[in-house]
Amino acid sequence: MTAAPPSPVSRGVVRRTIGRLLQHRLACFGLAVCALVALLAIFADVIAPYDPTTSHYEAIKAPPQADFLLGTDELGRDVLSRIIYGARVSLEVTIVSIAGAVVLGSLLGMLAGYFRGWADHLIMRVMDGMMAFPMLVLALGIVAVLGPDLINAVIAITIINVPNFARMVRAQVLYVSQLDYVLAARALGAHDAKIMARYVWPGVVGNLVVYASLRASSALITESSLAFLGLGAQPPTPSWGQMLSTAMQYWDAWWMSLFPGAAIFFSVLALNFVGDGLRDALDARLND
């Protein structure tokens, strides 16, 4: 068994998929915005004109001007700097929670789809139960138990996304498991663990990546919703959702609500574009 496994995701296919993605105009726009947000988050210390928590008492609720491009908030903190640092929170929460959901969901989906039987029933009934909750309501229930803070918000967003991934992976595993090369591996007496890791898993990965990118925007919206409700990142850590909930007390300072909201909006839009683009690129691959 030294021959390379007949993986459905070969390098050439990946390259062609990426090529197709780059031809997708909206996806390119989305990728560019995502890259911008990532750069802002990573180099926030260098890019942000001010410290996000420092108050400028001479400029409380100052409208946008040369010194403060997007104005200041009720404590005289620079809105632009807070948005830049807020990108950190949003990016971290989105990446960590989606990665967590991918890992947990794949594990459960693999177990359910590969072994079938009672493991399948048990896992999928629990997933069905979780999916009966509206996502935000399930997140609220989890945060209610764990208490409101950023880490718990990440845990909540991870958990609410697990059922989606488990279902998707299970369906994919069911399909791949009955393909000839998997049956051949089984006939040759390979271990279950080896079959799953070397033969089944590569057939799942492509769809998983697309699905993860499609779920990312919803994770971002959930994060900012929790923060907006005061159940996410706690002050003074700047986060977009929390900036908006503060802005609700100061309607005269329109810049306090306009800019953080726009940051969420464009990030979500960008993630949607990338997800759609990836899906189309993969569809085209399947149609080859």
Next chain:
Amino acid sequence: MLRYFALRLAQIGPVVLVVSFMVFSMTLLLPGDPTLSMLGEGATTAQRQALRTELGLDLPLPVQYGRWVGRIVTGDFGRSLRNRQPIVDMLAERIPVTLQLTILSMLVSILIGVPAGIVAAVWRNSWADIGVTFVAMFSMAIPPFWAGMLLIMLVCIQLGWLPPSGYAAFSDAPLQSLRMMILPTLTLGAAMAGLVMRQTRASMLEVMSADYVRTARAKGAREARVILHHGLPNAFIPVLTVVGLQFGTLLGGAVITESIFSLPGLGSMVIDAIFNRDFPAVQGAILVIVTGVLLLNAIIDVVYYLVDKRIAR
């Protein structure tokens, strides 16, 4: 037909069991001593023991769960830890608000989404189609709380047409109640309208290329009649399904919308209860929301079956 209903019920049964256990176990999962989490660090031993007895925390787990389910089924959701009010009374006050909000939002999404979808499908690839598709895409990416805030800024602060928040019960003052609901339903309905529009466009495109539409045209029916009489009724079924299945999402969105516009519904009940560590209230409200979603999904299934009996197979 009875067999189909029995099958559906058998499928829902385990889900209801899992859901009820999840909601029940919320108090079990509280880190540390649940009575401390609920009453705060300042509670005396006697107070904590009283709460233990009230919640039955000393009993074995299966007995606790059985008792809890037994109480819920008879409509006893316990009492609020905050003001000792029976939770079932709180729910009774708040359910109509959330229902009014979600139902009106559904209507708004249909009233906006369906005509827009028809226009996009009939004039496919025209500027109208591209415009409508773009607006739909935007409306689905806009965070609901931001949409609500922008509406408040524009309509209430700039134009001064409506008060930014408040609520009037429909039974007390119907007109005032509807007026106060305009912005919340627009906020919640707009996101859904995008989805409704996309579905309407897709199913209209499919229906309009069907044989019976061609026949109607061949018989010389006017285009408006072909669209509204032959196309729309058939395209509408999948749209209704999408609307129904989104009820859960809508209830999730209602949480946010209620908190922006200070509406006293189930969503704001959950949020308030979380901040007050009022767990029986959190459990009650969440249980009602999930039950609502499950019920509606079951109803949609049945309606769908009545419309198209091939589904049963």
